[in-house]
Each structure stands twice: as structure tokens, then as C-alpha cells.
Amino acid sequence: MENTVVSATKFxxxxxxxxxxxxxxxxxxxxxxxxxxxxxxxxxxxxxxxxNRMHELIPGATAxxxxxxxxxxxxxxxPIYVRYKIxxxxxxxxxxxxxxxxxxxxxxxxxxxxxxxxxxxxxIVQKSLTSAALWNEVKDxxxxxxxxxxxxQQQRLCIARAIAMEPEVILFDEPTSALDPISTSSVEQxxxxxxxxxxxxxxxxxxxxxxxxxDKTAFFYVGELVEFxxxxxxxxxPKDVRTQNYITGRFS
Amino acid sequence: MRFKNFPTFQPYNLTTIFKxxxxxxxxxxxxxxxxxxxxxxxxxxxxxxxxxxxxxxxDKDLAREVLIKExxxxxxxLKIDRxxxxxxxxxxxxxxxxxFLLAALKINTNLERIGDIxxxxxxxxxxxxxxxxxKSLESTSLLxxxxxAVNILIDTRIAFEKEDTALARSIFKRxxxxxxxxxxxxxxxxxxxxxxxxxxxxxxxxxxxxxKLERVGDQSKNIAEEIIFYVEAxxxxxxxxxxxxxxxx
Numbered sequence: 368m369e370n371t372v373v374s375a376t377k378f379x380x381x382x383x384x385x386x387x388x389x390x391x392x393x394x395x396x397x398x399x400x401x402x403x404x405x406x407x408x409x410x411x412x413x414x415x416x417x418x419n420r421m422h423e424l425i426p427g428a429t430a431x432x433x434x435x436x437x438x439x440x441x442x443x444x445x446p447i448y449v450r451y452k453i454x455x456x457x458x459x460x461x462x463x464x465x466x467x468x469x470x471x472x473x474x475x476x477x478x479x480x481x482x483x484x485x486x487x488x489x490x491i492v493q494k495s496l497t498s499a500a501l502w503n504e505v506k507d508x509x510x511x512x513x514x515x516x517x518x519x520q521q522q523r524l525c526i527a528r529a530i531a532m533e534p535e536v537i538l539f540d541e542p543t544s545a546l547d548p549i550s551t552s553s554v555e556q557x558x559x560x561x562x563x564x565x566x567x568x569x570x571x572x573x574x575x576x577x578x579x580x581x582d583k584t585a586f587f588y589v590g591e592l593v594e595f596x597x598x599x600x601x602x603x604x605p606k607d608v609r610t611q612n613y614i615t616g617r618f619s
Numbered sequence: 620m621r622f623k624n625f626p627t628f629q630p631y632n633l634t635t636i637f638k639x640x641x642x643x644x645x646x647x648x649x650x651x652x653x654x655x656x657x658x659x660x661x662x663x664x665x666x667x668x669x670x671x672x673x674x675x676x677x678d679k680d681l682a683r684e685v686l687i688k689e690x691x692x693x694x695x696x697l698k699i700d701r702x703x704x705x706x707x708x709x710x711x712x713x714x715x716x717x718x719f720l721l722a723a724l725k726i727n728t729n730l731e732r733i734g735d736i737x738x739x740x741x742x743x744x745x746x747x748x749x750x751x752x753x754k755s756l757e758s759t760s761l762l763x764x765x766x767x768a769v770n771i772l773i774d775t776r777i778a779f780e781k782e783d784t785a786l787a788r789s790i791f792k793r794x795x796x797x798x799x800x801x802x803x804x805x806x807x808x809x810x811x812x813x814x815x816x817x818x819x820x821x822x823x824x825x826x827x828x829x830x831k832l833e834r835v836g837d838q839s840k841n842i843a844e845e846i847i848f849y850v851e852a853x854x855x856x857x858x859x860x861x862x863x864x865x866x867x868x
Contacts, residue, residue: 574713575711578713602713602714602717603713603714603717603718603852604714604718604852605714610714611714611715614713614714615645615712615713615714615715615716616643616645617643617646
């Protein structure tokens with residue numbers, strides 16, 4: 368339990384009357400890569416968005432139950448602080464189109480009005496881009512627009528932007544579904560390196576990706592967390608027949 | 620009970636699949652692989668039966684037929700290996716599909732070895748200059764052992780077809796009968812030699828066949844372990860019989 372970074376206890380989320388996350392209880396440990404999978408509409412993305420309180424930005428969306436970052440309740444913390452500590456990377460790469468690569472990386476600092484010395488910012492940019500395995504490719508064009516990069520590079524730029532704030536947890540919502548196989552492979556390689564420093568939670572529809580990159584896998588079905596176990600166990604001998612039917616493609 | 624939510628789960632039972640829904644491409648591949656393994660099984664069974672008949676009736680032509688058909692068993696092995704390789708490469712199987720394919724690869728090897736045993740027995744019949752005396756076959760319990768070995772092979776196939784792990788578990792106990800006959804064989808064989816020193820070649824052939832039949836029991840036991848592994852995700856390999864009983868039941 369000491370190592371638990373994110374923990375949910377009987378956590379529920381709604382869109383109006385639509386109960387999309389039902390009584391989810393889960394403990395996610397430090398420096399683990401957790402894959403979240405399940406059929407469309409099963410509540411996995413909603414649960415992910417609840418973790419950094421993006422769910423509440425949608426009108427009519429509500430949540431109930433306990434969701435903690437370490438020992439602090441996420442829903443009583445300052446949402447801005449929550450998003451410092453819990454970064455997020457989305458399905459489609461979304462660098463700020465009018466900002467340079469450099470400014471994209473430090474966007475979190477700039478947009479929040481945090482004053483940091485130029486030398487420190489340079490350091491943050493280099494460190495973040497290096498961690499996102501992008502530094503060597505962009506070090507000579509830091510002041511070009513981020514949108515000039517390829518899809519895979521843009522996604523890694525978004526990861527660098529999340530890393531720059533030194534979060535505890537990074538959430539990924541289908542991070543490679545818009546990327547080609549080579550970019551996907553480089554982002555997956557990055558997951559292995561990132562989990563040395565951060566805790567990663569990845570929503571993915573690609574089961575082979577979940578098997579390749581994650582230490583633990585959670586399977587959601589109609590809003591419930593059906594099974595949460597070691598990825599090796601889930602993909603060789605799942606305990607619940609619904610998990611088995613889903614991962615073997617027999618779901619009807 | 621295997622799963623919390625549903626009492627039974629028989630993914631490769633053809634009737635169940637057709638009743639519920641159309642099969643996925645992976646299911647189709649796996650069902651056809653299963654059919655192929657069963658065909659190989661039937662061939663190996665027939666090889667064992669023919670080798671026995673050749674041995675009892677000293678029918679060298681039948682024994683030669685077994686030797687020729689061994690090539691078909693080998694072809695089955697190569698085909699099944701290649702099919703498994705293709706399924707792994709093209710369908711990335713997981714969970715029960717993955718376990719089924721891993722089991723299929725090992726069952727394939729075990730069946731091919733039983734095929735080798737049948738052709739080994741047939742080879743003795745071809746090589747032997749004199750027929751095996753019925754008295755010797757009975758005093759060494761060879762015929763009884765042969766029947767039990769073939770029955771074990773048949774029941775293992777039924778357990779595989781029906782995914783019947785209780786039947787698969789019964790094989791472990793029945794293999795012990797073969798082991799017992801094999802352990803007592805040297806005494807019975809020595810008696811044959813004592814009776815007449817000229818019986819040495821026959822006695823040695825009989826002893827070799829007994830040893831081979833004991834291997835059929837071992838191969839069938841390995842297959843039974845694979846069936847339990849793929850259906851229940853339980854590993855019973857290299858467990859002593861007491862622990863296997865606790866784990867298995």
C-alpha cells in the first residue's frame with residue numbers, strides 16, 4: 368500500500384443520468400505501467416479523465432466515491448495542482464499550433480504564469496525532450512512550430528510537454544491509435560523508459576499493445592472493473608470469462 | 620469451478636459455437652487444427668493396432684504397411700507444426716487460444732513419438748525370424764499391456780475432443796498399471812529364457828516391446844497434462860502423484 372500512487376475506492380461517475388463508471392476500486396502502484404482496456408463505451412476513458420478531474424469539465428458530469436493521489440483526495444484538491452501532478456496525453460497529437468517546439472514543452476509553466484529563469488527553462492526543455500526521446504531529432508529546430516513535426520514526433524512532443532511539469536502520473540488516452548507502426552513502436556519504447564520515473568496509465572484498444580507495454584492490465588465492461596491483474600496472467604489465464612471472451616475476440 | 624460468472628466454457632465445442640454465433644477467423648483455424656490433431660490421433664491409434672495384429676499373427680506385410688504409413692504420421696507432425704506457427708504469426712492468440720496452441724504443439728510431438736513406437740514394434744516383426752509364441756506374450760502380460768496402452772491412447776483422445784479433464788486425470792492412474800507390468804517384465808522374460816536358451820531373441824524383442832508400451836503410457840500422460848493445462852490453465856507437470864491429486868481436484 369505504501370507504493371500506491373492512485374487508488375480508487377467505490378468510485379462512480381455519471382453523465383447526467385447515465386452511470387458510466389460503477390463502484391470501481393483499484394490500487395495503482397508507483398512506477399507501474401497499467402493498461403486499461405475494454406469495449407467502446409465501457410467507461411475506461413471516463414475513469415481515466417476522472418483521475419485528473421477532466422471529467423467534471425463536461426456539463427452534467429458528476430462523480431462520487433474516493434479517488435486518491437497518494438493519501439490526498441483528488442476531488443478535494445485544487446484541480447490545477449491535480450493536473451500538475453497528473454499529466455495527460457490524448458489520442459491525437461495536439462501541440463499548440465501557434466507555439467514553437469520549445470514553447471510547447473514549457474507551455475504548462477507559461478500558461479500558469481509560473482516564473483522560471485531562462486537557463487532553467489532551457490534545462491527543462493532539454494531534459495523533457497530527452498526523456499521523450501525527441502531531443503536528438505529536434506535540438507536544431509527548437510524554434511520551429513510544433514506542427515511541422517511528424518505525427519509520431521508531435522505525440523512525443525505532447526509527452527515532453529506532460530513530463531516538463533514533473534508529474535507523478537501520466538495518463539494516456541489511446542496514445543498511438545493515430546500513429547503509424549514505426550511511430551507507435553517508438554512511443555511504446557518510450558513507455559518502458561518513462562515508467563522508470565513515472566506511473567503510467569494507458570487506455571488502449573490495441574490488446575497486443577497492452578500486452579507489450581504494461582505490467583498490469585485492467586479490464587472494464589459496462590462501467591465495472593471486471594478484472595485487474597498482472598498482464599502476463601490476464602493474457603495467459605484470465606480469471607473471469609468476460610475478460611477471456613474479450614481478449615480472444617469472442618465477445619458478443 | 621473455473622470461472623466466477625459462468626459455470627462452463629467450451630470454446631472449441633463445435634455444436635456450442637455454431638449455436639451461439641459465427642466463428643471468428645482464429646476460432647475457425649483452431650477448430651480445423653483440432654480436427655487435424657484428431658485425424659493424426661486416429662492414424663497413430665490405427666498404427667498401434669496394426670502393429671499389434673502384425674505382432675500376434677506374425678504378418679510381415681502388415682508390419683511393412685505400418686512402417687510405410689509412419690511417413691504419413693511424420694507429415695501430419697510437420698503440417699500441424701506449420702499450422703501452429705502460422706496461427707501464432709497471423710492471429711497473436713492469447714488466453715485459452717494461446718494455451719490450446721502451446722498444448723497442440725506438444726501433443727503433436729507426443730503423438731509422433733507414439734507413431735515411432737508403433738513403427739518400432741512393426742520393425743521388430745519384420746526383423747524377427749520366428750513368430751512370438753502366444754505363451755510368451757501372455758506370461759509377460761504383453762497383450763494386456765498393449766490393450767491398456769491403446770485404450771489409454773483412445774481415452775486421451777476422447778478427453779481432448781470433449782475437453783473432459785476428469786477423463787484426462789484418470790489417465791495418470793492408468794499409466795501406473797503399465798509401469799507395474801513393465802517393472803515385473805524382467806522376471807517374466809528371464810523365465811522365457813530359462814525355459815529354452817534359444818528363446819533369447821524372442822525374449823529380447825518382447826522386453827523391448829514392453830519398454831516401448833511403457834513409453835506410450837508416458838506420452839499419453841504428457842498429453843493428459845497438456846489437456847488439463849489448456850482447459851483449466853493448471854500445470855501438473857513434474858508433480859508427484861499426491862500433490863497432483865490435490866492440485867488437480
